[in-house]
Amino acid sequence: MSGSMERLVPLWFTIGLFAVWEATCRLLDVDPFILPAPSEVLAALVQYWRPVLRHSLVTLWTTMVGFGLAVAFGIVLGLIVGWSRTIYRGIYPVMIGFNTIPKVAVVPILVIWFGIGEVPAILTAFLISFFPIVVNVATGLATMEPELEDVLRALGARKLDIMLKVGIPRALPYLFGSLKVAITLAFVGSVVSETIAANAGIGFLMAQAGSNFQMPLVFAGLMALAVEGIAMYALFALVERRMTRWAFRSSTSAAA
Amino acid sequence: MTAFVDIDGVTLTYRGASGDVTALRGTSLAVGRGEFTAVVGPSGCGKSTLMRLVTGLVRPTEGRVSLDGAAVDGPVKIAGMAFQNPNLLPWRTVTDNVLLPLEIVEPYRRRFRAEKKQYKERAEALLATVGLAGFGDRFPWELSGGMQQRASLCRALIHEPELLMLDEPFAALDAFTREELWCVLRDLWERIGFTVVLVTHDLREAAFLADTIHVMSARPGRIVTTRQVELPRPRDLEVCFEPAFVDLIHELRGRIAEMRAA
Numbered sequence: 476m477s478g479s480m481e482r483l484v485p486l487w488f489t490i491g492l493f494a495v496w497e498a499t500c501r502l503l504d505v506d507p508f509i510l511p512a513p514s515e516v517l518a519a520l521v522q523y524w525r526p527v528l529r530h531s532l533v534t535l536w537t538t539m540v541g542f543g544l545a546v547a548f549g550i551v552l553g554l555i556v557g558w559s560r561t562i563y564r565g566i567y568p569v570m571i572g573f574n575t576i577p578k579v580a581v582v583p584i585l586v587i588w589f590g591i592g593e594v595p596a597i598l599t600a601f602l603i604s605f606f607p608i609v610v611n612v613a614t615g616l617a618t619m620e621p622e623l624e625d626v627l628r629a630l631g632a633r634k635l636d637i638m639l640k641v642g643i644p645r646a647l648p649y650l651f652g653s654l655k656v657a658i659t660l661a662f663v664g665s666v667v668s669e670t671i672a673a674n675a676g677i678g679f680l681m682a683q684a685g686s687n688f689q690m691p692l693v694f695a696g697l698m699a700l701a702v703e704g705i706a707m708y709a710l711f712a713l714v715e716r717r718m719t720r721w722a723f724r725s726s727t728s729a730a731a
Numbered sequence: 732m733t734a735f736v737d738i739d740g741v742t743l744t745y746r747g748a749s750g751d752v753t754a755l756r757g758t759s760l761a762v763g764r765g766e767f768t769a770v771v772g773p774s775g776c777g778k779s780t781l782m783r784l785v786t787g788l789v790r791p792t793e794g795r796v797s798l799d800g801a802a803v804d805g806p807v808k809i810a811g812m813a814f815q816n817p818n819l820l821p822w823r824t825v826t827d828n829v830l831l832p833l834e835i836v837e838p839y840r841r842r843f844r845a846e847k848k849q850y851k852e853r854a855e856a857l858l859a860t861v862g863l864a865g866f867g868d869r870f871p872w873e874l875s876g877g878m879q880q881r882a883s884l885c886r887a888l889i890h891e892p893e894l895l896m897l898d899e900p901f902a903a904l905d906a907f908t909r910e911e912l913w914c915v916l917r918d919l920w921e922r923i924g925f926t927v928v929l930v931t932h933d934l935r936e937a938a939f940l941a942d943t944i945h946v947m948s949a950r951p952g953r954i955v956t957t958r959q960v961e962l963p964r965p966r967d968l969e970v971c972f973e974p975a976f977v978d979l980i981h982e983l984r985g986r987i988a989e990m991r992a993a
C-alpha cells in the first residue's frame with residue numbers, strides 16, 4: 476500500500492463508521508431520542524451552530540487556562556522533584572499514589588469553594604492534567620545517564636550547569652510528550668466540571684440539551700467535543716515533533 | 732619525587748540501604764606524569780570506583796588520593812573522562828558535543844561567547860586528528876558507534892586535560908573498530924603527551940597501549956600485580972603478533988588465573 480493511501484485510512488474508517496451508524500439508524504428505525512442518526516446530528520449542528528460555537532469557545536478557553544496553569548506548575552514542580560535522584564525516589568511513589576485519586580470527585584468541593592462557573596472548570600482541568608507533566612519532567616531529569624553526570628562533575632560542573640546543559644534539554648522531549656496527554660486530560664476535566672456545575676461550555680450545553688430531551692443537540696455537542704479534542708491533540712503532537720526532532724531521530728538510529 | 736597520580740592505601744565502602752559494599756580495600760597505585768597506565772581486572776572489582784576516586788567524584792573511606800602533589804578532595808577539573816557508552820548529547824552536533832567541556836571549565840568558560848569561533852576551529856581540528864574531519868555538523872545519531880567513541884575522546888581532550896581517564900572505552904566496539912581506535916588513542920597520546928589511566932578487561936588492549944599494566948583482584952579490589960610493558964615504541968598493530976607481546980599476554984593471563992583459583 477502506498478504511503479498516501481495509508482494516510483487516508485483513518486479518514487475512510489471514520490466515514491465508514493458514520494455510514495454504518497446512519498444505515499443502522501435507518502434500517503432498524505432507531506428512535507432519535509435513543510440514538511439520533513448522523514444526518515439528524517448534522518441538522519442540529521446547522522440549526523444550533525451559534526450556541527454550539529459559543530459554548531465550544533468557552534470550553535476551549537477554560538481548558539486552555541487550566542492547561543496553561545498545569546504546564547507552568549508542572550514544569551516548576553517537575554524541576555524540583557527531578558533535581559536530585561533522592562527526592563525523585565522519595566516523592567515519585569507518593570505522586571503516583573496521589574494521582575490515582577479520581578480528580579472529578581473534587582469538583583463538588585471546588586463548587587463549594589468557588590461557586591458555579593468557570594473557576595471549578597479551570598481548576599479541574601488544571602488538577603487533572605498537572606500530574607503527567609510533573610512526572611514526565613521529573614523522569615526526564617532523574618534518568619540522566621550517571622556517567623555523563625560524572626564527565627561533567629569531573630570538570631567541576633555545578634548542579635545548575637549539569638541541569639542547564641544536559642538535564643533540561645534532555646527533559647524537553649518528555650515534557651512535550653506529556654503535553655498531548657495533558658491537554659486531552661484538561662479537556663476531560665473542564666467538560667466534566669461544566670456538566671456538573673457551570674452555566675456555559677459544551678458540557679453545560681449537553682447537560683441542558685439532555686434535560687430538554689434534545690438528543691440531536693447532545694450529539695452535536697459531542698461532535699464539537701470530538702473535533703476540539705482531536706484538534707488539540709494534533710496540535711500538541713505537532714509541537715512535540717517540531718520541538719524535539721532529535722529525540723525521534725536518535726531513537727531510530729542504529730548506532731550503539 | 733612523588734607520582735602524578737598517587738593512590739595510597741585506599742579503602743572505599745559504598746553505604747547502601749541493602750548493606751555496605753567494600754569496592755576497594757587497601758589499594759595503592761602510582762602513575763607517573765605522562766605515563767600510559769592500564770588497569771585490568773574482573774568485572775565488579777572496583778575499576779570504575781578507582782576512576783571516580785582519582786577524579787574526586789567519591790572520597791576514599793580510608794587512605795588518600797593525590798593528584799599532581801595535591802590531595803584530591805573534590806572534582807579535580809584537570810581530568811577528561813570517557814566511558815564505554817559515548818554519551819554524546821543527541822540534540823547537539825558533534826562539534827557542539829566536543830565543545831561542552833569548554834562551556835564548563837575555566838578559563839574557557841568565561842571566554843566561551845567571545846571566542847566561540849576559535850574554539851569551534853579547535854574542536855574541528857581535534858576531530859580531524861581522530862578521522863572525523865567534516866563530521867562536525869552531523870548529529871551523533873548519524874555516526875557509527877566507533878565514530879561516536881572518537882568524538883567522545885575528543886570531548887575528553889578538548890580542554891587539554893593533563894589526565895585522561897578511560898573506563899572501558901572500547902568494550903562495546905567490534906574487533907576491527909576497536910583496533911582502529913587503539914591507534915587513534917596511541918597517536919593522540921604520542922602527540923599530546925597527557926597521562927592516561929585506561930581501565931579495560933582486554934589484555935591485548937592493555938599490552939598494546941600501556942607502559943604499565945596493573946592487575947586487580949576480585950572485589951574488594953586491590954592491585955595484585957604490576958607489570959611494565961617493555962615493547963619498543965612507536966608500536967603498530969603488528970606488534971600484537973610478536974613473541975614478546977604474546978608471551979606478555981600469556982604471563983598476565985597466568986597471573987589472573989592463579990589469582991582466581993586462590
Ligand SMILES: Nc1ncnc2c1ncn2[C@@H]1O[C@H](COP(=O)(O)OP(=O)(O)O)[C@@H](O)[C@H]1O
Nearest residue numbers: 745747752754773774775776777778779780781
Ligand atoms: N554507587 C554505588 N553504590 C553502591 N555500590 C556500588 C556503587 N558503585 C559501585 N558499587 C559496587 O562496587 C563494586 C565495584 O564497582 P565498580 O567500581 O563499578 O566495578 P568495575 O568497574 O570494576 O566493574 C561493585 O560490586 C558495585 O556493585
Ligand SMILES: [Mg+2]
Nearest residue numbers: 778779780898
Ligand atoms: Mg566499570
